[in-house]
Amino acid sequence: MRAVTLADVAARAGVSGKTVSRVVNRDPNVSQETRRRIEAAIAETGFRPNTAARSLAAARSYLIGTFSPNTSSFYHAELFRGIMRGCRALGYHLVVEEVDVEGVSGIDRYDQGLRAMRCDGIVLPPPLSDDAALLKALDSDGVRYVRLAPATDVARAASIFADDAAGVTALATHLWAQGHRHFGIVLGPMDHASTPLRRDAFIAAVISLGGQTADVQVVNEPWQGSLMITGRSAGATLLDSPRPPTAIFTFNDELAVGVMTYARELGLDVPGDLAVAGFDDSDAAMFTWPPLTTIRQPIAVMGERAVEVLAAPAATSRIDCSVELIVRGSTQR
Amino acid sequence: MRAVTLADVAARAGVSGKTVSRVVNRDPNVSQETRRRIEAAIAETGFRPNTAARSLAAARSYLIGTFSPNTSSFYHAELFRGIMRGCRALGYHLVVEEVDVEGVSGIDRYDQGLRAMRCDGIVLPPPLSDDAALLKALDSDGVRYVRLAPATDVARAASIFADDAAGVTALATHLWAQGHRHFGIVLGPMDHASTPLRRDAFIAAVISLGGQTADVQVVNEPWQGSLMITGRSAGATLLDSPRPPTAIFTFNDELAVGVMTYARELGLDVPGDLAVAGFDDSDAAMFTWPPLTTIRQPIAVMGERAVEVLAAPAATSRIDCSVELIVRGSTQR
DNA sequence: TTGAAAGCGCTAACAA
């Protein structure tokens, strides 16, 4: 059986194809009566517009593209959910391309994958939001894109930020109030803009509280295959050092879980001997023991906003979202 | 600047458009020399075939569709990765639609979302692989699909299975050998085919080892918002019961993490007082304390196979994958 | 408010 086309509907409703097209595309210039007849014909025939034909004629794909890392992370999963919601709300479909976390090949994956789909917009999660080669390719293709938490050349295109510094400052203040004077920081990927940003905000806060740069030990642990494993290894680096910190702040919750695992292996009591805090408020944070102090950012909402920015005809340049310190047992003694 | 079209390439290479099309589509019936000239012209012009035009003319979308649950789960995340890999390897692009775990609305989301994209194939993860309304819609649209771990009407279309029963039997045997005689099972979603399958396999194994049905307490905990929270609650149901089990087997690792959390709250020693085992071998399994005994299934590989099945011209009816029992500290005393 | 005509850029089917 042949698929129902727009022409079939037109014939049935006794109007031109163009008028049917107007109804389908919500063009206001159609009379009540005509619209009613056409809608009836659409319902009776079960007509579904052919997306490929629409794309070809209108030169738009109705597609939003994004990249997904090849490794589990609450942040990316949650962001992805927000993007899906945004697409659904705005009538787009979402195409995804996998990228490797190490040796990220954003540009290759775009070139050989997403590019062919001619997406109407692309959402760039970190660290891809700072991938110069990729940005250049997108610009040269004239593709619209939104960047999440970029660090470089921030005015280049629309971006979405969380106020990391505010959250980190609140955390440092809380830890200081708990009596901690010697801190450890477990960094995230260095190509992720939030990594130096959170580090610097933490150190600045410690200094403004009366401490010194030397009171903060920073660890940049190489990737070990999973966030928790990497975190465990970073915990070892800090806790086996000559002068171990009494409070450790990690780039995300998964790393914190790893740190807590190592602390347990050493027989340390959290929070008695060691305070641990993460970032993101993933559901894992509620299931460490004790529950993890963390900084919550509205990740899914940021994903939705990203799609809204792409859908909006006028270019929005920058959206800022606020974060919140969630204090739990892992830092409260 | 106008985009480069196939006709431009044809003009430049001094051949017909159809011949360029042949080169692009890897048709073998093109002479070495002609192919070389055309490839050169493609490279020089930077020609990119227009996917919408190809789709329209060839009546295929080059798209694989799938559904993603609105909740974190290692299984789904890993499966998704496998599907992405499969798509990339076979020249497809992946379109995703979000579905709610509770009040699953697979058919609505298909009808209002994916359907319009006319995917060349659809991968149905559980529990959607048993969604009768969705299957019917797909059949009536004539869309090819693969089902993962379906339970009902298994011969209806291509399916991919893991040998759950073998893994569960190995686990029951291991627990029995450790001296356990009284077991708890935390079920997964009841619309997920593997749920009754694993339960029944476990009970059958216990009976064949010399136990009885009454030795296995089964808990079907309602969804509490996250797998770990649900698991904690299920753990409470089992461990606060009049005759608590000494070994608990959960539908997946996240639920096991929840059970272990509750056991810790009770002051129980794992594995001394209580053995806990999960399913999937997620990376969380390595980061519970003690590390979690679990059953590994090749999830990502199953996702890749799913795409291969869709891409294959001849219909494959059934693929079986084997599972493996991974014994760790949570069940070894 | 509605319609007619001309493509959008590619591929299928056929012919040479």
Add this chain to the structure above:
DNA sequence: TTGTTAGCGCTTTCAA
């Protein structure tokens, strides 16, 4: 091995 001719099903543009 290569070329020609029709479309694929929709939207755009322009006219009525």
